Amino acid sequence: MPERDASDYDEWQRQECGCGMAHGPDGGHAPGCSGADAVAADTVPRTEEGHLKTPLYDLHLELGAKMVEFAGYAMPVQYPLGVMKEHLHTRNEAGLFDVSHMGQVILLSRKKDAARALEALVPQDVADLPEGRQRYGFFTNEAGGIEDDLMIANKGDHLFLVVNAACKEADVARLRAGLEPGVVVKHITGRALLALQGPAAETVLADLAPEVAEMRFMDVRDVVVDGVEIWVSRSGYTGEDGYEISLPAEAADAFARRLLAHDAVQPIGLGARDSLRLEAGLCLYGHDLDAGTSPVEGALSWAIQKVRRAGGARAGGFPGAERILRELAEAAPRMRVGLTPEGRAPMREGVELYAAEDGAAPVGRITSGGFGPSVDGPVAMGYVPAAMTAPGTVLYGDLRGKRRPVTVTALPFVAANFKR
Amino acid sequence: MKYTEEHEWLDIDDEGVVTVGITAHAAEQLGDVVFVELPDVPKTVSKDDEVVVIESVKAASDILAPIDGEIIEVNEALSDEPAKVNDDPEGDAWFFRMTIEDPSALDDFMDEAAYKKFIA
Incomplete structure (x- = not known):
């Protein structure tokens, strides 16, 4: 049975870049991002095939995961439960994700203030980010495109960044080139990263660390569990409440087992991670965002704070500011939108969109698409001309040579369940 | 029962009508199936024509x-x-169920033992 689509997991493997910012199932091929293999420390264990192992590799095998290569790592794409049930379990209870392949970076002020210095590389307001808070951001390039998306946390005496796996070596190089020597850039390679997501996440993690129940969405704090310091943020990339937890690699296996021992928790693979973030309307770098796509086109204007916009106290001053500030003022020619294909057939990445059933030239393209288990139907995201972005607009997707209706839909497909 | 290298099973009844499905092994590899597109019948086909599309949560596949x-x-x-x-x-x-022109062509397919070996 030959596969026909390019957007399957094998294709993920062939592609080098991607992410889910601080948190999607990484995937994708972003120009400008090299594979994680490039600078991976020789000390990181590898499989016989040469793929990097996360600290939870043995646990994944023990749990019966189907493993795939992703951004240079051997990663679980699904467990015996299967993608559909893993997805629904995360929305109903809690799912544990291994995202240790993602990059963790610390920035320390030396001669320069790290927050102010970082603003030269990202269009976010970092200087005013309060201590104990985290914010979504992205590295831009001179053309105004996005080089990677990331999470930026103010940990008081340092900034903590989480970047996409496939982009992490390029990101660290970008940070070193842009910030050193005034700022110290430390690539943290000795820590695992777990995500615990879903409505039961608070109860589960608070059993081990009661103080995490007090955290609000995008709060960050350090917590000690069994003598181990874990770095917790109340965030994730599924649209659900939950946490991301950085902890020493050697403590990760035991900690993951403690979480999995809870009745509400199931291990969740990259497959469900992708359908969860898609329903939540969240971008996957290398697919929905790339080096040629601006933040305004990507419908990420909300993530550029006023102080960095025209008229703001620290307006501009980041790569590609000219284009991005202009698009913020005037709108972009095309925009990312949610798309609901009619019927049951999924429309996946690469499907061309037409303004009419018999339209000659495509007006847009799907960049992420699949079946949404919670929506119980196909869902997609893609880019369309600015004049066609109104919810309810009907376009036509070319699926196996047939034009089928697709309706522009407000994102997210599934309402976010954050603890604000 | 006969099996193909494309992981289809073929069940031939007394009247020579062949019923076609996919093996448990193939279904497991596909993952959760969310959509099946079937052809209009009757439909004349040649070997290896794409006749059914299966969409799983992972990808689209053809049955030939x-x-x-x-x-x-x-x-x-x-x-x-x-x-x-x-x-x-x-x-x-x-x-689907199909009538075939040359029943002797079925002899080329694997029996159960050979298929089990094939997927081992």
């Missing part, structure tokens, strides 16, 4: 005609309940 012939019936129930492909791939979830 295993042999020259005519598809005379499709399993409409799969349109409403694609998950049957995962629940009962070698039973209720057959895809």
Whole structure:
């Protein structure tokens, strides 16, 4: 049975870049991002095939995961439960994700203030980010495109960044080139990263660390569990409440087992991670965002704070500011939108969109698409001309040579369940 | 029962009508099936024609005609309940029935023992 689509997991493997910012199932091929293999420390264990192992590799095998290569790592794409049930379990209870392949970076002020210095590389307001808070951001390039998306946390005496796996070596190089020597850039390679997501996440993690129940969405704090310091943020990339937890690699296996021992928790693979973030309307770098796509086109204007916009106290001053500030003022020619294909057939990445059933030239393209288990139907995201972005607009997707209706839909497909 | 290298099973009845489905091994590899697109019948097909599209949560796959012939019936129930492909791939979830021109061509396919070896 030959596969026909390019957007399957094998294709993920062939592609080098991607992410889910601080948190999607990484995937994708972003120009400008090299594979994680490039600078991976020789000390990181590898499989016989040469793929990097996360600290939870043995646990994944023990749990019966189907493993795939992703951004240079051997990663679980699904467990015996299967993608559909893993997805629904995360929305109903809690799912544990291994995202240790993602990059963790610390920035320390030396001669320069790290927050102010970082603003030269990202269009976010970092200087005013309060201590104990985290914010979504992205590295831009001179053309105004996005080089990677990331999470930026103010940990008081340092900034903590989480970047996409496939982009992490390029990101660290970008940070070193842009910030050193005034700022110290430390690539943290000795820590695992777990995500615990879903409505039961608070109860589960608070059993081990009661103080995490007090955290609000995008709060960050350090917590000690069994003598181990874990770095917790109340965030994730599924649209659900939950946490991301950085902890020493050697403590990760035991900690993951403690979480999995809870009745509400199931291990969740990259497959469900992708359908969860898609329903939540969240971008996957290398697919929905790339080096040629601006933040305004990507419908990420909300993530550029006023102080960095025209008229703001620290307006501009980041790569590609000219284009991005202009698009913020005037709108972009095309925009990312949610798309609901009619019927049951999924429309996946690469499907061309037409303004009419018999339209000659495509007006847009799907960049992420699949079946949404919670929506119980196909869902997609893609880019369309600015004049066609109104919810309810009907376009036509070319699926196996047939034009089928697709309706522009407000994102997210599934309402976010954050603890604000 | 006969098996193809494309992971289809072929069940030949007394009248020479061949029922075609996919093996449990194939269904497991596909993952959760969410959509099945069946052809209009009757439909004359040649070996390796794409006749059915299966969409799983992972990807779209084709079922190919295993042999020259005519598809005379499709399993409409799969349109409403694609998950049957995962629940009962070698039973209720057959895809189509076809008449074939040359029954001797079936001899080229694997028997159960050979298929088990093939996927081992």
